[in-house]
Amino acid sequence: GQNIDQPTEMTATEGAIVQINCTYQTSGFNGLFWYQQHAGEAPTFLSYNVLDGLEEKGRFSSFLSRSKGYSYLLLKELQMKDSASYLCAVRDGDYKLSFGAGTTVTVRA
Amino acid sequence: ETGVTQTPRHLVMGMTNKKSLKCEQHLGHNAMYWYKQSAKKPLELMFVYNFKEQTENNSVPSRFSPECPNSSHLFLHLHTLQPEDSALYLCASSQEGGANVLTFGAGSRLTVL
Numbered sequence: 001g002q003n004i005d006q007p008t009e010m011t012a013t014e015g016a017i018v019q020i021n022c023t024y025q026t027s028g029f030n031g032l033f034w035y036q037q038h039a040g041e042a043p044t045f046l047s048y049n050v051l052d053g054l055e056e057k058g059r060f061s062s063f064l065s066r067s068k069g070y071s072y073l074l075l076k077e078l079q080m081k082d083s084a085s086y087l088c089a090v091r092d093g094d095y096k097l098s099f100g101a102g103t104t105v106t107v108r109a
Numbered sequence: 110e111t112g113v114t115q116t117p118r119h120l121v122m123g124m125t126n127k128k129s130l131k132c133e134q135h136l137g138h139n140a141m142y143w144y145k146q147s148a149k150k151p152l153e154l155m156f157v158y159n160f161k162e163q164t165e166n167n168s169v170p171s172r173f174s175p176e177c178p179n180s181s182h183l184f185l186h187l188h189t190l191q192p193e194d195s196a197l198y199l200c201a202s203s204q205e206g207g208a209n210v211l212t213f214g215a216g217s218r219l220t221v222l
Contacts, residue, residue, distance in 0.1 A: 004151065031208065042113070042199070042213040043152075050208075087152070097211075099152040 004100035006088050011106045012078055020073045020086050020103045028093015034062050034073045035087040037102070043087055047073070075105070083107045112136065115200050115214035123222050124190060130217045132183040132200030138212070140205050141183040143175060146197040146216070158183060159205060190221045 003025040012018040024032070031050040035043040049055055049064035049071060061074040075082055088100040113134045122128050134141065143155040157165035158177040172194075174186040183200055197218050201211040 008149070033210070035211075035213075040215070042215045043211075045210050045212070048208045048210065089152075091209075095209075097154070101149060101151045 004088055004090055004098055006086075006100040006103045008101070009104045009106070011108060014078055014080060014107055014109050016078050018075045018078060018105060020075070020088075020105070022071045022073070022088035022100060024069050024071075024088070024090045024100075026069075026090050026092040026098070029066055030091040030093065030095055032062075032064055032071050032091075033089040033097075034060075034071075035089065037085045037087060039084070046086075078107050080107050080109070113200055113202055113212050113214035115198075115217050117217060118215065119218045119220075121220045121222065122187070122190065124192070126190075127186070127188040129187065130185040130198055130200075130219075132185075132214055134181055134183075134200075134202040134212070136202055136204075136212060138202035138204045139180055140203045140209075141177060141180070142201040142203070142211065143183065143185050144199040144201060144213075146199055152199070155185075187219070190219075192221050195219055195221045 006022045033048050034046040036046050037043040047062035049062050054063045059076045064071045083106050085102040085104050087102045091097045116131045140159045142157050145153045154167050155169045156175045161177050172189050176184040197216040199216045200214040203209050203211050
């Protein structure tokens with residue numbers, strides 16, 4: 001199987017910045033995804049990286065380094081509604097998608 | 110309705126019961142998936158259907174039986190389950206090709222007594 005690691009929990013203050021790291025070891029690579037999942041709701045797509053570098057989408061950015069097997073999701077100007085679980089998922093050389101266990105982010109006032 | 114709809118949202122069943130989970134997608138996607146989500150664990154892929162054909166069965170016990178009558182509907186038939194099967198069961202769909210982004214339903218929360 002694939003090995004995808006991300007922190008279990010993170011806490012930050014409203015208005016701050018939080019960076020969620022994801023490291024992976026896969027056989028081949030065909031893209032990395034970040035999903036957001038609020039409690040009791042469906043995971044929703046946030047970002048997709050297949051080439052090295054930073055992808056910015058509003059307050060959220062995602063970075064990828066394929067040589068290091070590393071990605072991060074950056075959440076800026078945190079809002080209370082950003083409290084959720086963030087899932088890192090990697091597609092390997094056989095196009096199989098594997099998920100990390102998720103990072104629960106709690107935003108405090 | 111839009112997106113991916115799952116019913117029921119909550120299900121409690123005994124180990125001898127037979128029940129089914131239903132998933133419907135209104136996105137025109139050609140692939141559908143069943144995932145199992147347990148607390149603090151990664152999403153586990155169970156089954157994949159592509160154009161109604163099962164393309165992946167991830168060593169799932171036979172007490173879980175999928176059915177895909179058409180590219181918009183997916184069922185998961187459950188029988189003689191075990192308490193450790195209690196989890197959130199997520200359905201997803203995607204359009205094969207390109208980034209192949211998954212669109213998930215809200216899930217069916219299953220409790221096996």
